[in-house]
Amino acid sequence: MILRSKGYVILLAAVSVLLSVIYYQTLNQCDRSPASLSASGNEQVSEIQNAINKIYHQVDQTIPKTNFTDIMKSSSAKQSKVFVKYPKDSYCVGDQLVLQVDMFDHLGQRKTYGGDFLRARMSTRELDAAASGRIEDFKNGSYHVHFILFWEGTVDITVFMMHPSEGASALWIYRNKWHGYVDHVGKFETPQQSIETVCGFDLDRSKELCEYKDERDEEYFYCIKPENFSCNSLSTMKSWRRHDRTLFTDVEKGLFNESNVRVKIPKDFDQIRVTRCNTSVPHSYKTCKIGAKLEYPSGYVMRNVWYPKGCKTLAYNTLDSLSKCFTQKFIYIFGDSTRFYHSTIMKITGHVSYWAWMCQRI
Ligand SMILES: *[C@@H]1O[C@H](CO)[C@@H](O)[C@H](O)[C@H]1NC(C)=O
Ligand SMILES: *[C@@H]1O[C@H](CO)[C@@H](O)[C@H](O)[C@H]1NC(C)=O
Ligand SMILES: *[C@@H]1O[C@H](CO)[C@@H](O)[C@H](O)[C@H]1NC(C)=O
Ligand SMILES: *[C@@H]1O[C@H](CO)[C@@H](O)[C@H](O)[C@H]1NC(C)=O
Ligand SMILES: *[C@@H]1O[C@H](CO)[C@@H](O)[C@H](O)[C@H]1NC(C)=O
Numbered sequence: 223m224i225l226r227s228k229g230y231v232i233l234l235a236a237v238s239v240l241l242s243v244i245y246y247q248t249l250n251q252c253d254r255s256p257a258s259l260s261a262s263g264n265e266q267v268s269e270i271q272n273a274i275n276k277i278y279h280q281v282d283q284t285i286p287k288t289n290f291t292d293i294m295k296s297s298s299a300k301q302s303k304v305f306v307k308y309p310k311d312s313y314c315v316g317d318q319l320v321l322q323v324d325m326f327d328h329l330g331q332r333k334t335y336g337g338d339f340l341r342a343r344m345s346t347r348e349l350d351a352a353a354s355g356r357i358e359d360f361k362n363g364s365y366h367v368h369f370i371l372f373w374e375g376t377v378d379i380t381v382f383m384m385h386p387s388e389g390a391s392a393l394w395i396y397r398n399k400w401h402g403y404v405d406h407v408g409k410f411e412t413p414q415q416s417i418e419t420v421c422g423f424d425l426d427r428s429k430e431l432c433e434y435k436d437e438r439d440e441e442y443f444y445c446i447k448p449e450n451f452s453c454n455s456l457s458t459m460k461s462w463r464r465h466d467r468t469l470f471t472d473v474e475k476g477l478f479n480e481s482n483v484r485v486k487i488p489k490d491f492d493q494i495r496v497t498r499c500n501t502s503v504p505h506s507y508k509t510c511k512i513g514a515k516l517e518y519p520s521g522y523v524m525r526n527v528w529y530p531k532g533c534k535t536l537a538y539n540t541l542d543s544l545s546k547c548f549t550q551k552f553i554y555i556f557g558d559s560t561r562f563y564h565s566t567i568m569k570i571t572g573h574v575s576y577w578a579w580m581c582q583r584i
Contacts, residue, residue: 270440281394284359286337290388293476294328297338297386299485301326304381306491307366314499315374319344321355321367323381323487333363337387340487342367344494346375353522355381370531372522377494381487389477396469400424403468406461410451421445421459432456507534544570 342355432453521530
């Protein structure tokens with residue numbers, strides 16, 4: 223797609239943030255689940271819709287279908303436990319470390335289904351080193367966390383319950399139901415005047431609308447067309463979350479109580495000591511290539527440097543060498559939380575023009 227105007231670029235940037243989770247929707251149909259889609263007509267399913275359906279069903283399978291009405295029967299981090307699955311006296315750099323997480327509800331009953339949103343980290347403060355663990359869900363209330371012991375030292379491990387499975391399930395259900403959690407306002411500008419109008423994925427079709435579509439990704443976004451402004455004069459987009467509008471029941475809201483979000487699960491062990499045993503780990507990795515598939519955990523960070531597993535990145539140790547690398551390059555950033563990358567790149571390079579901040583599909 224050719225980006226003709228600055229406004230369009232900004233719009234795409236704003237929209238893409240919203241699109242970083244897969245969504246599907248048609249204009250007058252709020253239900254975003256692909257299942258409802260196939261029921262809505264016999265039209266040919268496009269390649270991208272097939273891909274979306276596949277991912278949707280993959281995610282859907284990880285979400286337990288339970289009938290949850292009692293918060294006491296939701297997962298409780300405090301009641302749950304973490305232990306080392308195959309404990310050893312000593313660990314070597316490069317070893318795998320497997321933890322088991324057993325989840326319990328607030329009443330101390332074993333959970334019998336999976337879907338809890340867990341997050342596991344290993345870190346060594348003195349080295350400024352950290353890595354993530356891969357979570358394996360047995361769908362019976364037990365999980366394994368797979369770590370690779372990337373570095374030598376004393377390693378701290380933390381497993382968080384980010385959300386109980388009941389919360390993850392509620393989020394999934396309502397994300398597929400409607401677009402009502404975020405409001406959008408677009409600003410249309412000409413040299414003489416400007417005006418703001420409502421934008422969104424589902425707008426009243428009886429009004430005259432501007433349609434902003436990404437044909438490649440089959441993504442559609444709309445604004446109510448202001449009188450005497452062309453659709454091309456859309457310049458900026460403001461979006462914000464509506465906390466006052468929700469489909470959650472009161473019980474479900476309780477799941478997202480701050481005291482229930484990102485809670486450490488107690489573990490029955492202390493630190494893990496890792497030594498560089500005599501096994502020599504080969505370090506003649508090839509340089510990382512764009513598009514290479516990374517396994518998870520895909521690497522670790524140490525003293526602000528990311529070390530991917532299985533390949534090596536080039537290091538730019540001076541700002542000059544980094545600036546040289548950026549020179550005459552377009553930087554495409556796509557997805558959530560990209561403002562951080564933008565400001566960091568701007569800070570590092572200083573002279574990178576605004577146009578480097580273009581948003582495009584990778
Ligand atoms: C789920 O719970 C509701 C309310 O308690 C009940 O009416 C409904 O029949 C239950 N559904 C299933 C599938 O158990
Ligand atoms: C959960 O499933 C795993 C893998 O199938 C099994 O090893 C474990 O014993 C199960 N745990 C319970 C409590 O059923
Ligand atoms: C749009 O332009 C027309 C013709 O110049 C004018 O009559 C009308 O009042 C304008 N409408 C608005 C909302 O400014
Ligand atoms: C949130 O949790 C706190 C502490 O556990 C509790 O006092 C409070 O009532 C809870 N709020 C809601 C809305 O459940
Ligand atoms: C490690 O290698 C050194 C020399 O190669 C040897 O002396 C030492 O016994 C080895 N240690 C272990 C634990 O194998």
